[in-house]
Amino acid sequence: MTEPATIDAAVEVRDLTRTFGARKALDRVSFDLPRGAFLSVFGPNGAGKTTLVKVLTTLTAPSKGTAKVSGFDVVADAVELRSEIGLISHNPLLYPDLSAEENLVFFADMYGVPDAAARVRELLVAVELDHRRLDLVRTFSRGMLQRLSIARALLHRPKVLFLDEPYSGLDPHAVEILDHLIEQIRADHTFVMISHDLAKGLALCSHALILAKGKVVLSAPREELDEAEFAETYRATVGLGVA
Amino acid sequence: MNRNILVLSMLVLGGVLTTVGFIMAFFFTPPVLGPAVTNEAGRILGYQPLFSQKIFYFHVPVALSSFLVFFFTAFYGVRFLMTKEKQYDTRAKVATEVTLMFVILTMATGVLWTRFEWGRWWVWEPRLTTYFIMTLLVIAYFVLRNSIEDEERRATYAAVFGIIAFIDAPISFAITRIIPSSVHPVVLRSGGGLTGSQLAAFLIGLFGMLMIAYAIFNTRMREELVHDRLEAVKAALEG
Amino acid sequence: MAGEARGLSLRQFKAILHKDIVMELRTKEMITSMGLYALLTMVIYQVALSQSGTAFDPRNIAAGLLWLAFVFTSMLGLNRSLVHEKDQGCLEALLLSPVDRPVIFFAKAIGNLIFLLIVQALTIPVFAFLFLQQGSYAGEWWMIPLALLAGAVGISGVGTLLATMSVNTKGKDFVLAVLFVPLMYPLLLAAVSATSAAVLGGDGSVQQFWTGMGMMAGFDAIMLLASFALYEFIVGA
Numbered sequence: 001m002t003e004p005a006t007i008d009a010a011v012e013v014r015d016l017t018r019t020f021g022a023r024k025a026l027d028r029v030s031f032d033l034p035r036g037a038f039l040s041v042f043g044p045n046g047a048g049k050t051t052l053v054k055v056l057t058t059l060t061a062p063s064k065g066t067a068k069v070s071g072f073d074v075v076a077d078a079v080e081l082r083s084e085i086g087l088i089s090h091n092p093l094l095y096p097d098l099s100a101e102e103n104l105v106f107f108a109d110m111y112g113v114p115d116a117a118a119r120v121r122e123l124l125v126a127v128e129l130d131h132r133r134l135d136l137v138r139t140f141s142r143g144m145l146q147r148l149s150i151a152r153a154l155l156h157r158p159k160v161l162f163l164d165e166p167y168s169g170l171d172p173h174a175v176e177i178l179d180h181l182i183e184q185i186r187a188d189h190t191f192v193m194i195s196h197d198l199a200k201g202l203a204l205c206s207h208a209l210i211l212a213k214g215k216v217v218l219s220a221p222r223e224e225l226d227e228a229e230f231a232e233t234y235r236a237t238v239g240l241g242v243a
Numbered sequence: 244m245n246r247n248i249l250v251l252s253m254l255v256l257g258g259v260l261t262t263v264g265f266i267m268a269f270f271f272t273p274p275v276l277g278p279a280v281t282n283e284a285g286r287i288l289g290y291q292p293l294f295s296q297k298i299f300y301f302h303v304p305v306a307l308s309s310f311l312v313f314f315f316t317a318f319y320g321v322r323f324l325m326t327k328e329k330q331y332d333t334r335a336k337v338a339t340e341v342t343l344m345f346v347i348l349t350m351a352t353g354v355l356w357t358r359f360e361w362g363r364w365w366v367w368e369p370r371l372t373t374y375f376i377m378t379l380l381v382i383a384y385f386v387l388r389n390s391i392e393d394e395e396r397r398a399t400y401a402a403v404f405g406i407i408a409f410i411d412a413p414i415s416f417a418i419t420r421i422i423p424s425s426v427h428p429v430v431l432r433s434g435g436g437l438t439g440s441q442l443a444a445f446l447i448g449l450f451g452m453l454m455i456a457y458a459i460f461n462t463r464m465r466e467e468l469v470h471d472r473l474e475a476v477k478a479a480l481e482g
Numbered sequence: 483m484a485g486e487a488r489g490l491s492l493r494q495f496k497a498i499l500h501k502d503i504v505m506e507l508r509t510k511e512m513i514t515s516m517g518l519y520a521l522l523t524m525v526i527y528q529v530a531l532s533q534s535g536t537a538f539d540p541r542n543i544a545a546g547l548l549w550l551a552f553v554f555t556s557m558l559g560l561n562r563s564l565v566h567e568k569d570q571g572c573l574e575a576l577l578l579s580p581v582d583r584p585v586i587f588f589a590k591a592i593g594n595l596i597f598l599l600i601v602q603a604l605t606i607p608v609f610a611f612l613f614l615q616q617g618s619y620a621g622e623w624w625m626i627p628l629a630l631l632a633g634a635v636g637i638s639g640v641g642t643l644l645a646t647m648s649v650n651t652k653g654k655d656f657v658l659a660v661l662f663v664p665l666m667y668p669l670l671l672a673a674v675s676a677t678s679a680a681v682l683g684g685d686g687s688v689q690q691f692w693t694g695m696g697m698m699a700g701f702d703a704i705m706l707l708a709s710f711a712l713y714e715f716i717v718g719a
Contacts, residue, residue, distance in 0.1 A: 020395045021329035022475035057578055059718065061327070082580040091571035097505045109497035110579035112490040136508075152575070324715050379664035386660045390651035399719035400647050403712045404661065407640075410708055411665050418668035418697050422675045 010035045010160050010190035011056065015065035018051050018214070025051040027214040028065065033207060035159075038191040040201035043211035044238045049194045052211065053162055056192065057085055070159050083111065086153035089164040092145040093152065096138040100129055100148055103137055104155060111156035123151040127181065143174030150181055161185075163193035167200055198234055202227070212237035246461070254458035260451025261304075267444035268300035298359075302352040304449040306374065308456050309345030310412070312338055313377070315460075316384070317409035320402035332398035333471070335405055337463045339384050341456055346378045369419035376415050380408040494581045498589035503596070505566065512562050512597050516555040520605045523551040524612055531613075540613045545677035548609055549633065549670055555605075556598050556637050557662055560645040561655050563594055568649050573717070583714040587642060591709075594638040602630050620683020625691055629680060632698040633673035636705060640665060643709040646716050669705075672697035 011033040018026035026048045033039050041049050054060040056069055058078040067074045072081035087093070094103045101120060108116035124130045127147040132140070140148065146166070153161060167175055182191075182204070195201035202208065208225060210217040210233060218233050274296070319335035322328075353374060357366045365371075387404055391397040506512055527547055531540060540547075567573040567590075576586060606626070619626075641662060648658035676694025679687040 020327075020398075021471060022478045023394070024478070059574070059577055063327070079580045079582075082578060085578070087575070087578055089571065089574075091574075093571050093575035095501065095505065095566070095572055096570060097509050097566075098501065102501075102504065106497050106501050107575070107579065109493050110576065110581055112493060112580070324712075376664050376667050383660045383664060387647070387651065387657060390653050390657050392652075396650065396719045399715050400650075403643075403716055404647070406712065407643075407665065407705070407708055410704060411668065414701055414704065415668045418671055418701070421693060421697060422671050 009033065009068070010037065010070060011039070011192065012068040013056075013065075014067070016052075016055060016062050016067050017064040018048075018055060018060065019063045024214045026055070026062075029211070029214070029216050030065075031209060031216065031219045033190065033192070035190055036187070037206045038186070038204055039193065039207045039209060040205035041192065041194050041209045041211060042196075042198065042201060042234055042237075043217075046213075047211040047237070048214040049211055050164070051214075053164060053192065053194060057087060057162055058082055083156060084158055085160045085162060086156070086158035087162045087164065088146075088150055088153045088166050090166060090168040092137075092149045094137045094145065094149060097136060099134050099136055100124065100140070101133040103148065104151060107152050108155050113156050119155060123154060127151045141174075142170060143177055146170060146174055146178055147181065150178075154185065158189070160190045160192065163191060165194055165196060167195070167197060198231060202230070210234055210237055250458050250461040250465075253454045253461075257451045257454030257456075257458060260447050260454065261301075262451075264300055264304070264444050264446075264448030264451055267440070267447065268297050272300075272441045272444050273438060298352055298356050300444050300448050302349065302356060303445065304452040305345055305352060306349040306370070307449060308452045309342055309349055309374075309377070311453065312345060312456050312460070313342045313381075313409055313412065316342060316405040320405040320409075323398060323402045327395075329394075329398065329471070332401065333467045334464065335402060336388070337460055337467060339381055339405065340463060341460050343378075343381045343385075344459070345456065346374055346381055349374050350378060369416065372419045373412065373416040377408075377412050380411065384408060490580075491582055491585050494579075494585050495589045498576075498586065499593055502563070502566075502590070502593040506597065512559045513600060515562065516559045516597070516601045517604055519555045519558055520551050520601060521608065523554060524609065527613070539616075541681055544609070544614060544681050545674045547613070548606070548677065549674050551605060551609070552598070552602060552630075552633070552637070553663070553666065553670065555601055556594075556634075556641060557655065557658055559597050559601070560594055560638075560641040560662075561648070561658055563590065563597070563642075564645040564649040565654075577717065583717055584710055586717060587710060587713040590646075591639050591642040594642055595634055598634045598638055599631070602634065606630075619681060621680035621687065621691065625680035626677065629673060629676040629691070629695065629698070632676075632695060632702060633669060636669045636698065636702045637666065639702065639706040640709050643713055643716060646713070650719075665705075669698060669701045672701065 009032050011031075013029055013031050016026050016029040017024070029048070029052065041052065043049050051060065055062050055074060056067055058074050058081055061075055069081055070084040072078075072084060074081060095106070098106065101124065104120040104123065105116055108120055113119050121130070124133050127150060129144060129148055129151070132144065137145065137148065166178060170178065191204075193201065193204065202222075202225075206222050207220070208222060208230065209219045217237055218230070315338035316335050319331045319338060323331035323335060350371070353371045354364055357368065357371065358364050384401060384404055388397055388401050391400060531538070567576070577583075644661045644665070645658055648654050648661065651657045672694045676691050676698065679690040679694065
């Protein structure tokens with residue numbers, strides 16, 4: 001495995017375009033994200049947020065342009081790239097008929113995690129689910145599911161974490177827990193989060209990106225943003241949502 | 244513009260050729276002799292000209308054309324999977340539409356033929372069975388398309404199914420012929436091969452049919468392309 | 483590096499298969515629904531044959547009836563096995579891991595094959611008990627299992643590909659049936675021929691059996707190769 005060429009950029013996107021027929025899901029999107037940053041991606045429904053994350057996580061191939069995550073190209077080095085990333089979604093991505101431990105062991109096998117049992121135990125303790133490790137995931141509350149899905153995402157020690165509206169459908173208590181967990185892992189990971197919630201997204205991020213109709217409307221580090229102006233820009237794009 | 248003239252001339256020429264082939268079949272080809280009476284044991288008591296055999300000059304060109312057009316469903320399916328360009332999906336879809344038309348024609352003429360040959364409307368005879376299965380596969384292709392919302396997923400699934408279905412059709416043909424079945428009557432023909440005038444009528448009919456297939460394919464493609472362009476203009480105006 | 487990758491693929495393959503079996507042993511969802519469905523089919527057969535008179539020997543159509551039951555139960559099972567993956571977005575999680583797509587195909591197909599073989603093994607004695615009490619079985623003992631295996635391989639291989647598609651469509655099980663039955667037609671024809679030769683015996687039955695087996699082997703080889711090659715496109719779409 002070769003060391004990535006550009007060490008400091010966690011995500012590098014150049015003229016990324018994704019089209020199908022006349023429909024443009026992404027239109028010449030470009031941005032850089034340094035390591036350790038937290039990017040919040042905003043935009044109305046159908047703006048291309050999900051497509052962007054799908055391309056960056058290798059689930060969809062770009063039509064034109066390039067994207068690199070952790071120095072690996074999303075097309076050429078897809079397999080290596082997958083070992084570098086984790087996804088936390090609003091969907092738990094866990095099997096309800098397996099226990100917490102079985103779920104984690106299964107995904108540890110999928111990632112080829114060495115010494116899986118110890119790593120699983122360590123994470124179960126970290127997300128405070130060790131006492132429920134033998135219970136079926138079916139019986140878990142929304143908050144517990146979210147914690148377990150974070151453990152799942154961290155199993156293979158990814159460098160870049162993708163968050164796909166992780167807060168949607170969470171009760172206030174679960175939100176608190178999630179905030180706390182993200183705070184804990186914030187230092188050693190780069191984050192890319194899709195969000196509908198302007199306040200939450202802005203509070204967490206170090207960089208912000210607004211997409212509308214597949215195009216970048218605004219991309220800037222947090223400290224350069226004027227909050228009122230930002231909110232205004234965001235609101236303007238909502239009008240550009242799906243027809 | 245040149246393309247238009249080509250398509251139009253293909254359509255006219257195809258129409259003329261199929262008609263000529265048909266007329267030749269009736270007036271200029273010697274009749275094929277078939278068994279006059281075939282009893283239970285398959286003993287032939289004599290020969291008589293088979294008038295129903297004339298449908299051969301229409302049925303077989305249609306059947307061959309349908310299979311050839313179906314090949315393009317699979318071909319454009321492969322092209323689509325390689326490039327992910329929407330135009331290939333459109334081409335595959337239109338090719339399958341033309342296939343549907345031709346397999347239905349094949350079935351219809353085949354049913355007429357069995358009616359006169361064996362006195363029954365339907366016989367599970369290998370060729371007819373294969374075309375029946377092919378009709379179902381083509382219908383399944385459109386059922387699949389209609390049950391998927393996402394354009395790109397629809398195109399990918401349709402491409403994969405088109406390829407698999409195209410591979411399945413000849414297997415189906417081979418297996419229906421090889422697997423022994425005790426139900427259908429054995430039809431014996433005197434002699435083999437086609438005489439000169441028979442072959443000429445057949446080939447003229449075949450080329451005519453292929454030209455018609457080409458013309459229909461292109462006409463439908465033009466319609467689709469206009470539609471796509473309209474969508475693109477709409478999208479551009481909105482953005 | 484290549485050996486390492488192969489080791490990982492094997493570990494992933496085992497993990498998926500193990501997970502499917504553990505989940506099935508826990509819920510017994512597929513086996514119960516498929517088994518019950520097979521039993522219900524037997525009841526329908528009784529109704530269908532109820533007016534055929536005492537002279538009619540069900541052995542003549544036993545092979546056809548059996549395969550009919552397997553076709554319908556296997557569609558039920560195939561649908562279930564992919565719904566599990568789709569429900570909580572788990573398939574997406576699988577695709578995010580560094581797994582070669584064919585590994586997913588093989589693991590799911592082998593899982594489906596195992597469940598189908600279990601259902602076949604349970605159905606055959608019940609069917610024989612209910613319909614084949616008079617008259618004896620003519621072929622060699624290994625003929626039936628061999629024919630069942632060859633048929634089940636094709637059904638689970640192509641079926642896994644088709645179910646992965648149909649689970650993402652609007653009319654899941656209906657779409658699966660529409661795609662599955664015509665594609666499987668040649669395999670079923672050969673399977674019924676081989677099974678029938680084994681049940682009925684008589685002149686040329688051994689040859690008929692091996693012809694059917696050869697056809698099935700050919701179908702399995704070609705269609706499995708095609709499904710294997712095309713699976714990556716389906717699962718990623």
